[in-house]
Amino acid sequence: MSFDSKLRNAIAINQSILCLGLDPNPEVMPAKYREAYDLESKSEAHHERMVDCLWEWMNFIIQSTADLVCAYKPTLGFYTAMGAAGLELLTKTLAAIPPEIPIILDAKHADLNSSTVMAKTAFEQWGVDAITLSPYLGQDLAARFLMYPDKAIFVSCYSSNSTAQDFQAYPSREQPLYLNVVQNCQVWAGTENLALEVGSANPDALAKVRSLAPERLILARSIWANSQATGQKIDNLTEILNAGLDANGGGLILPVNQDALTIGDPAQLVRSLRDEVNQAIVATAHQSPVCEQWIPNVCLIDQSGHPHANLILQLFDIGCITFEETLQASGQIFPYYIDLRRIISNPQVFDAVIGTYAEILRELKFDRIAGIPYGSLPTASGLALRLNFPLIFPRKEVKAYGARRLIEGNYEAGETIVVVDDILISGKSAIEGAQKIESCGLKVQDIVVFIDHEAGVCDRIHQSGYSPHAVLKISEINETLYQSGRITEKQFLTLSHL
Numbered sequence: 001m002s003f004d005s006k007l008r009n010a011i012a013i014n015q016s017i018l019c020l021g022l023d024p025n026p027e028v029m030p031a032k033y034r035e036a037y038d039l040e041s042k043s044e045a046h047h048e049r050m051v052d053c054l055w056e057w058m059n060f061i062i063q064s065t066a067d068l069v070c071a072y073k074p075t076l077g078f079y080t081a082m083g084a085a086g087l088e089l090l091t092k093t094l095a096a097i098p099p100e101i102p103i104i105l106d107a108k109h110a111d112l113n114s115s116t117v118m119a120k121t122a123f124e125q126w127g128v129d130a131i132t133l134s135p136y137l138g139q140d141l142a143a144r145f146l147m148y149p150d151k152a153i154f155v156s157c158y159s160s161n162s163t164a165q166d167f168q169a170y171p172s173r174e175q176p177l178y179l180n181v182v183q184n185c186q187v188w189a190g191t192e193n194l195a196l197e198v199g200s201a202n203p204d205a206l207a208k209v210r211s212l213a214p215e216r217l218i219l220a221r222s223i224w225a226n227s228q229a230t231g232q233k234i235d236n237l238t239e240i241l242n243a244g245l246d247a248n249g250g251g252l253i254l255p256v257n258q259d260a261l262t263i264g265d266p267a268q269l270v271r272s273l274r275d276e277v278n279q280a281i282v283a284t285a286h287q288s289p290v291c292e293q294w295i296p297n298v299c300l301i302d303q304s305g306h307p308h309a310n311l312i313l314q315l316f317d318i319g320c321i322t323f324e325e326t327l328q329a330s331g332q333i334f335p336y337y338i339d340l341r342r343i344i345s346n347p348q349v350f351d352a353v354i355g356t357y358a359e360i361l362r363e364l365k366f367d368r369i370a371g372i373p374y375g376s377l378p379t380a381s382g383l384a385l386r387l388n389f390p391l392i393f394p395r396k397e398v399k400a401y402g403a404r405r406l407i408e409g410n411y412e413a414g415e416t417i418v419v420v421d422d423i424l425i426s427g428k429s430a431i432e433g434a435q436k437i438e439s440c441g442l443k444v445q446d447i448v449v450f451i452d453h454e455a456g457v458c459d460r461i462h463q464s465g466y467s468p469h470a471v472l473k474i475s476e477i478n479e480t481l482y483q484s485g486r487i488t489e490k491q492f493l494t495l496s497h498l
């Protein structure tokens with residue numbers, strides 16, 4: 001799953017925009033771990049014991065907070081500073097993070113020559129989802145990391161360190177270097193792959209960055225610098241949210257105070273901070289149109305279940321999957337009905353659904369996207385914007401007046417079109433749509449849908465000369481709903497026997 005989708009899911013599921021740094025700093029390790037070894041000792045055995053204690057500490061923090069944060073951010077420097085044992089500690093720490101929580105490796109990487117190896121190690125060996133980079137090596141450095149389309153980079157554009165002002169505020173207050181960074185780095189990659197890191201307790205810099213990057217994800221840092229020592233409250237939270245949130249009330253990740261690492265009950269601190277931030281977001285967003293955030297019901301699915309389990313439950317909860325007898329276009333009666341048209345009224349679900357289609361489309365070769373009207377037009381439009389591909393659609397009925405076009409949108413004969421539809425029952429709508437497109441001199445190879453009703457429909461698509469791709473099979477939905485207790489055994493068996 002891409003960093004972008006993973007982050008959105010984690011925000012929705014944990015209802016949190018908080019990111020927790022996993023920094024095993026021996027100097028602030030809680031006494032209960034520190035007592036197990038001698039901080040002053042220089043012996044090898046003590047060093048190993050210390051690293052073991054750091055691991056116990058990091059693991060405790062992860063286990064205590066994994067349902068309360070949207071990302072973890074290990075600072076690479078703390079691990080490399082401990083040599084080989086530190087890198088082992090990093091590997092173990094990363095492995096302890098649940099796979100659905102994105103990991104932002106705080107490397108502030110700044111060396112061009114080692115960047116290809118660094119990207120490979122970070123993304124392929126360590127499996128992190130994003131990495132922080134220093135901007136001053138320019139696009140060449142970023143490009144090595146942007147070779148991975150599912151990963152993201154965070155360009156560090158502002159530091160809270162007071163002496164950094166000598167550089168970042170240069171040459172003038174009106175045109176400081178850091179705003180040049182913000183402006184220039186955005187051409188390196190789209191919003192899913194390039195985010196910004198802004199370290200400042202003062203919302204001014206954050207607001208200026210937001211105004212130049214209205215659609216970028218921003219990781220705020222150092223917002224605790226002016227706050228009270230308790231670490232539970234950010235003094236100027238409202239100002240920071242006003243400065244950093246995007247027009248939709250999102251696009252911002254806030255750091256948890258590092259005090260959370262040193263107290264006995266980190267979960268309590270992170271939970272109360274999360275709730276405070278969420279309340280403040282609601283209060284901040286009261287003037288702009290807001291949608292209710294989806295609050296997950298208590299769900300019995302273990303995380304090793306279906307990778308889209310939470311999305312399936314959300315679709316069920318917003319009424320996209322109902323168990324009622326429905327007459328199909330083919331004349332058959334089915335015991336369920338899937339109404340994916342409803343997703344457009346819930347931006348979070350809509351966005352997640354588009355993300356799942358996008359993962360399939362990214363693997364395909366095509367020139368344009370076509371949505372089958374009417375149900376799939378919003379999804380196809382979302383995909384066209386998300387993936388930056390032109391959109392067309394075959395009309396359901398051709399008008400007897402005006403341009404009388406069979407296909408809306410611009411295209412060139414001979415181009416390859418990927419067809420996007422919502423659900424394959426008999427396959428008739430998707431096949432007819434594809435054939436209409438082909439009748440205008442275009443080529444169709446792939447048909448991508450959200451749900452495959454199974455019962456041989458994919459064979460029918462193949463027989464018509466197309467390759468079907470589906471995000472979910474109806475049997476996977478059935479299994480997930482049953483396991484979570486959303487449907488009865490009777491309903492489960494009815495669907496199983498279709």
Ligand SMILES: O=c1ccn([C@@H]2O[C@H](COP(=O)(O)O)[C@@H](O)[C@H]2O)c(=O)[nH]1
Nearest residue numbers: 337338375423424425426427428429430
């Ligand atoms: O549960 C359902 C069943 C059907 N639809 C609509 O029908 C077509 C798919 O049917 P085919 O037989 O494959 O042509 C689909 O595009 C939907 O518009 C539905 O929404 N929900």
